[in-house]
Amino acid sequence: MRPTAKDLAEAAGVSLATVDRVLNDRPNVSKKAFRKVNDAIERIGFVRNPAAVALARNKTYRFRFVLPLSGDQYLSELIGCVTEARNALRADSTEVEAVQIPMADPHHVAKYLSLIDHETVDGVAVMAPESPQVRDALVRLVERGVRVVQFLSGQERLESADYVGIDNVAAGATAGKIAGRFIGNRAGKIMVVAETMMALDSIERRLGFDGIINAQFPQLQCLPSLETYADEKRAELIIHRTLQHNPDTLAVYVLSSEARAPLTAVWNAQGSRQLTVIAHERTPFSERALMEERIDALIAQDPGHAVRSALRILRARADHREPLASQERIRIEILLKENLQLQSG
Amino acid sequence: MRPTAKDLAEAAGVSLATVDRVLNDRPNVSKKAFRKVNDAIERIGFVRNPAAVALARNKTYRFRFVLPLSGDQYLSELIGCVTEARNALRADSTEVEAVQIPMADPHHVAKYLSLIDHETVDGVAVMAPESPQVRDALVRLVERGVRVVQFLSGQERLESADYVGIDNVAAGATAGKIAGRFIGNRAGKIMVVAETMMALDSIERRLGFDGIINAQFPQLQCLPSLETYADEKRAELIIHRTLQHNPDTLAVYVLSSEARAPLTAVWNAQGSRQLTVIAHERTPFSERALMEERIDALIAQDPGHAVRSALRILRARADHREPLASQERIRIEILLKENLQLQSG
DNA sequence: ATGATATTGAGGTGCGCACCTCAATGCAAG
DNA sequence: CTTGCATTGAGGTGCGCACCTCAATATCAT
Numbered sequence: 001m002r003p004t005a006k007d008l009a010e011a012a013g014v015s016l017a018t019v020d021r022v023l024n025d026r027p028n029v030s031k032k033a034f035r036k037v038n039d040a041i042e043r044i045g046f047v048r049n050p051a052a053v054a055l056a057r058n059k060t061y062r063f064r065f066v067l068p069l070s071g072d073q074y075l076s077e078l079i080g081c082v083t084e085a086r087n088a089l090r091a092d093s094t095e096v097e098a099v100q101i102p103m104a105d106p107h108h109v110a111k112y113l114s115l116i117d118h119e120t121v122d123g124v125a126v127m128a129p130e131s132p133q134v135r136d137a138l139v140r141l142v143e144r145g146v147r148v149v150q151f152l153s154g155q156e157r158l159e160s161a162d163y164v165g166i167d168n169v170a171a172g173a174t175a176g177k178i179a180g181r182f183i184g185n186r187a188g189k190i191m192v193v194a195e196t197m198m199a200l201d202s203i204e205r206r207l208g209f210d211g212i213i214n215a216q217f218p219q220l221q222c223l224p225s226l227e228t229y230a231d232e233k234r235a236e237l238i239i240h241r242t243l244q245h246n247p248d249t250l251a252v253y254v255l256s257s258e259a260r261a262p263l264t265a266v267w268n269a270q271g272s273r274q275l276t277v278i279a280h281e282r283t284p285f286s287e288r289a290l291m292e293e294r295i296d297a298l299i300a301q302d303p304g305h306a307v308r309s310a311l312r313i314l315r316a317r318a319d320h321r322e323p324l325a326s327q328e329r330i331r332i333e334i335l336l337k338e339n340l341q342l343q344s345g
Numbered sequence: 346m347r348p349t350a351k352d353l354a355e356a357a358g359v360s361l362a363t364v365d366r367v368l369n370d371r372p373n374v375s376k377k378a379f380r381k382v383n384d385a386i387e388r389i390g391f392v393r394n395p396a397a398v399a400l401a402r403n404k405t406y407r408f409r410f411v412l413p414l415s416g417d418q419y420l421s422e423l424i425g426c427v428t429e430a431r432n433a434l435r436a437d438s439t440e441v442e443a444v445q446i447p448m449a450d451p452h453h454v455a456k457y458l459s460l461i462d463h464e465t466v467d468g469v470a471v472m473a474p475e476s477p478q479v480r481d482a483l484v485r486l487v488e489r490g491v492r493v494v495q496f497l498s499g500q501e502r503l504e505s506a507d508y509v510g511i512d513n514v515a516a517g518a519t520a521g522k523i524a525g526r527f528i529g530n531r532a533g534k535i536m537v538v539a540e541t542m543m544a545l546d547s548i549e550r551r552l553g554f555d556g557i558i559n560a561q562f563p564q565l566q567c568l569p570s571l572e573t574y575a576d577e578k579r580a581e582l583i584i585h586r587t588l589q590h591n592p593d594t595l596a597v598y599v600l601s602s603e604a605r606a607p608l609t610a611v612w613n614a615q616g617s618r619q620l621t622v623i624a625h626e627r628t629p630f631s632e633r634a635l636m637e638e639r640i641d642a643l644i645a646q647d648p649g650h651a652v653r654s655a656l657r658i659l660r661a662r663a664d665h666r667e668p669l670a671s672q673e674r675i676r677i678e679i680l681l682k683e684n685l686q687l688q689s690g
Numbered sequence: 691a692t693g694a695t696a697t698t699g700a701g702g703t704g705c706g707c708a709c710c711t712c713a714a715t716g717c718a719a720g
Numbered sequence: 721c722t723t724g725c726a727t728t729g730a731g732g733t734g735c736g737c738a739c740c741t742c743a744a745t746a747t748c749a750t
Contacts, residue, residue, distance in 0.1 A: 002405075002438070004736060015699045020738070028697055030746095047436045052736035054396035055705050060347075088669060091392045093347070173683040181641075184529035212683065296526075304671060324433060326649060331676075332684035338518040338557065339677035349706060360729045365708070373727055397706035400735050 012040035073283035106131035113137035123147035123314035154201030172208025180217035187219035188250035195256040239265040251276035298335040357385035410443040418628035451476035458482035468492035468659035499546030517553025525562035532564035533595035540601040584610040596621035643680040
């Protein structure tokens, strides 16, 4: 039989009360007792029964995803994943919610975060653009006893918070390698489009992309990043113009998770030209375009995995446990038409 | 507050005993009572507290991985993942073990499986080559009340068992697409190497590979599959000969998870020739070769994910729950040097 | 030695459920 | 009506632990 706390007390030569004090970091424990209990734990291989702990604590965990307010398809996917996780975790006394707030003004975001405390919520996963105000607000959030996960967002990594998401430099490099090898040995230009180059993740992806292209594909030249500012008209205009001025464009790389506007513009303007198209993230739009071979490859991070990973980490932190690193690394996926694996089949 | 079984009994207008009978499929429940309880469950949104259930049942789950006896690096990785999962699940009253048995003789495998019953183990994940004997043994295992997962192996899919692993036809197609696009528009041949073409997964991968090459890259021609029979000398010989006879070979595709012998032979024989190399599975060997740019791409399925997935499914089945499909789909990963994401960094 | 404080033990309660027993009720066939 | 059986309810116990109280003892400085 598996040893219980009672066995542990016996083995350690102390009372159940002392075992309880040691196991739950309660005060008034002598160093000697502490050692006796920990030695006994090693000796008899005691492991707390999580079910019994959960039942006795009878605590409900409350976690919140703080996401940008946007009509982005990737964001919709993400919200869908949160909803799914919410339903799956309802059984485990875990309340999960997603809120969307405008991210344009860092002060507003910081203000929002400053109103959260551990009375309201045990942990938050925050997806917000880099800014000193937000970073500060996150640090203070941690200080107030709320677990924080930096979630899929181009922020400077905090010491005191966990990060869930991919390495964007590596993601850009991956895109670069795929683009370079897919293009073959023709010489020409690559058009790079982003919503904005103010975002850290765009900057990092571009950095990784350029690094690979410059080092390994000297016959290719990356054009300056085009910024759509999430404006369809503007996207249409600048992309059309760029394609006209650069007839030797061989490929398009869309940095941002929303590829719809840029790619629609590209397809309207490309004429009979063959373009290798690389974009980020799997959405209904990009999935369909991949199936129709209008996109050649997607660089993606699985939103479902990201959500579950964030929740597992928050849960582990709330229980003062170390998250299992090997399970929580989000992969940089390369999606082709062939390995898309649609749900239906 | 979250409703408990007591609340449910009250809401249904029955006693706790009847609620218990309905919830645990016990006999002697009238249709009327059954309906009353289920209606009340819907109405008040009752969800069983899994922690309380686990505690009250006080049951330990015993799952076993049945794997081939082989020095294969991928298998070592797999065993490592099982060990990791074993330690992680020890806390949850779940015993996980891995046994390795010789798979050469289907009768022997079937014999081994026939000795397993639900007294010994609650579920098994079996990785064994396709054969009618094994298939039969698995079906009978299920009939004896043992949950079965067909694990990462090229077996005909059973109705009565779950499957964990990738679609090998799609994996082959993915390899084909990567090979074709990486080669560019040069014309030439592709060498295909397998340990044996008797294995269903090799056949399926080859099928997917040829399908893509023939349909999308007519300038490329796939050579007949070379079979190494896991014999280094033989591999060396046939690969050397094939490369000599086919000076216009542009790429090598290794179908099996053990790429070491074939690729070593290729590197010994390739001379100054540039070859695009595609292989399967991430192992210390293939990882290193990818970093050194001796392999261009790996098609992989994450063994850690596969192990965890198999265990989650076995656990769900043992609890008469439906596994969460969306989480259990094993992805066909494309690994390049750029998205390898080594553990160290 | 004395008081103050730190440490320990004994014991109880409850978390939500599974599983068991036994008596009580219902219902049908004879 | 009685016998037999199916159904239901009341009640208890225990799973392993967290959390609490109170009294008893140990340890320290003075």
